[in-house]
Amino acid sequence: MNTIIGKQSICFxxxxxxxxxxxxxxxKESEGPLGALFDEVEPDPMAGQATxxxxxxxxxxxxxxxxxxxxxxxxxPGVPPVRYLFSGDLLGQLIATSxxxxxxxxxxxxxxxxxxxxxxxxxxxxxxxxxxxxxxVLALTSSHFGSAExxxxxxxxxGGQRPLSATWxxxxxxxxxxxxxxxxxxxxxxxxxxxxxxxVKDSMNMGACMAPAACDTICAHLADFGRxxxxxxxxxxxxxxxVGRKILIDLTAERGYDISVRHQDCGILxxxxxxxxxxSGGSGCACSAVTLAAYLLPKxxxxxxxxMLFVPTGALLSTVSFNEGQSVPGIAHxxxxxxx
Numbered sequence: 001m002n003t004i005i006g007k008q009s010i011c012f013x014x015x016x017x018x019x020x021x022x023x024x025x026x027x028k029e030s031e032g033p034l035g036a037l038f039d040e041v042e043p044d045p046m047a048g049q050a051t052x053x054x055x056x057x058x059x060x061x062x063x064x065x066x067x068x069x070x071x072x073x074x075x076x077p078g079v080p081p082v083r084y085l086f087s088g089d090l091l092g093q094l095i096a097t098s099x100x101x102x103x104x105x106x107x108x109x110x111x112x113x114x115x116x117x118x119x120x121x122x123x124x125x126x127x128x129x130x131x132x133x134x135x136x137v138l139a140l141t142s143s144h145f146g147s148a149e150x151x152x153x154x155x156x157x158x159g160g161q162r163p164l165s166a167t168w169x170x171x172x173x174x175x176x177x178x179x180x181x182x183x184x185x186x187x188x189x190x191x192x193x194x195x196x197x198x199x200v201k202d203s204m205n206m207g208a209c210m211a212p213a214a215c216d217t218i219c220a221h222l223a224d225f226g227r228x229x230x231x232x233x234x235x236x237x238x239x240x241x242x243v244g245r246k247i248l249i250d251l252t253a254e255r256g257y258d259i260s261v262r263h264q265d266c267g268i269l270x271x272x273x274x275x276x277x278x279x280s281g282g283s284g285c286a287c288s289a290v291t292l293a294a295y296l297l298p299k300x301x302x303x304x305x306x307x308m309l310f311v312p313t314g315a316l317l318s319t320v321s322f323n324e325g326q327s328v329p330g331i332a333h334x335x336x337x338x339x340x
Contacts, residue, residue: 006224009191016129017183017340018176019079019136020070021293024063026145026171029290032271037294038172039066045146045171052146053091057100059173060087060142064104067138067175071182079179080135084128086121087140088112089285091151096142106138114314115210115239116193117141118174118289119333122310125178126187126335135179142173143284152203152319165205167241167267167283168276174289184301189336191221195316197329203322206283207244207267210313213330214240215251218311221334222257229259233305236296237332238288238312239267241281266291266312288312296337303339310335 005011023038030041040062047055064085071079085104088111089096097110113120121139128134148169178187196213214237222228229235240248245268249260266288267281292310299305313332322328 008220009189009224010127011189012126012130012187014130014180015186015188016126016178017181018185018187018297019074019179019183020067020177021297022063022066022070022175023290023293024059024066024173025290028276029170029172029270032276034270034291034295038290039294052144052150053095054099056089056096056142056144056147059144060096060100060140061103063173063175064101064138064140067177071136071177074182076182079177079182082106082136082138082177083134084109084137085140086111086125086137088117088121089142090114090148096147100142113331113333114316115283115285115287116312116314116331116333117285118292119310119312119335122176122187122335123190123192123333126190129178129180137178138175139178140173140175141285141289143169143286144171145169148284152317162204162279165202165207165243166279167206167239167281168271168278169284170270170282170287170290172286172290174286174293176293184340185297185337186340187335188338189225191217191224191334193217193332193334195329195331197327199327201327203317203328205243206315207241207280208247209315209328210330210332211240211244211247211251214248214311214313214332215255217332217334218252218259218309219255219257221309229257229262232262232307232309234264235259235262235309236264236266236311239281239283240265240313241267241283243280269295300337300339305339307336307338310337
């Protein structure tokens with residue numbers, strides 16, 4: 001099979017493997033359904049720092065160091081040292097990333113895909129490994145409830161009422177080391193997403209903004225690979241939440257694909273909306289990253305799932321464009337992860 005497949009997809013002939021993963025989360029995330037699965041929990045929302053932004057940087061540094069330490073401790077010949085870092089976050093000019101990874105002294109590719117950033121990082125990292133440009137790379141991202149609310153919505157002290165369509169930004173960071181061998185999960189394909197805009201202008205309904213992009217990428221992926229939803233044990237989106245999930249199911253059905261049985265969403269998995277008052281679910285770059293690291297990837301590694309379509313989703317929201325009356329476009333990237 002060719003590396004280039006269909007209209008916009010990639011088939012990895014020598015699939016890079018995910019050799020280690022790390023998840024660091026905040027207190028609220030640890031109190032959710034997946035709480036016992038995360039590697040580390042930071043009970044202090046400030047993480048010992050002076051600002052929300054510095055706290056997010058600290059979480060990202062911890063996740064990166066933990067993932068690389070896990071990779072270094074693998075039995076056998078070992079994983080080569082990480083050569084390149086692919087990372088991004090939600091903050092202006094990627095400051096959580098630039099300050100967070102500075103001490104790692106790794107060449108950085110700074111990425112912005114909003115909440116879909118871990119999908120972009122994994123895809124570009126896999127392309128770099130398969131292309132022979134590095135023996136090992138690190139894919140990383142983060143988000144923080146405090147820094148996100150401060151930048152995109154209201155100061156926390158404002159006490160604004162959150163509508164039921166709103167999601168709760170996950171505080172945490174997820175990191176993954178990719179290499180040519182040494183893992184129990186491999187990335188066999190990918191479908192980069194396009195910017196899709198249905199004209200939604202409600203910044204408190206990210207699920208509605210992102211669902212059309214998720215639909216477009218999933219349908220493009222299935223068409224490019226000639227597959228059906230049943231060819232996957234799970235099709236997992238990033239952070240559509242309960243509102244966005246319903247829209248996605250309807251949109252894909254209109255395109256001839258019934259994904260309702262296979263579909264899960266990281267934003268729904270990570271919180272209990274009744275007990276934690278998170279409304280539609282979780283969101284943020286860390287939402288899909290920590291859920292993949294702690295919950296989804298182990299299912300693949302154990303062979304419980306043989307093939308998963310991982311589709312992180314992102315709302316391309318800017319305070320500048322939003323205040324100028326623009327809509328909120330969405331994007332989604334699809335990654336095929338299979339058991340080795």
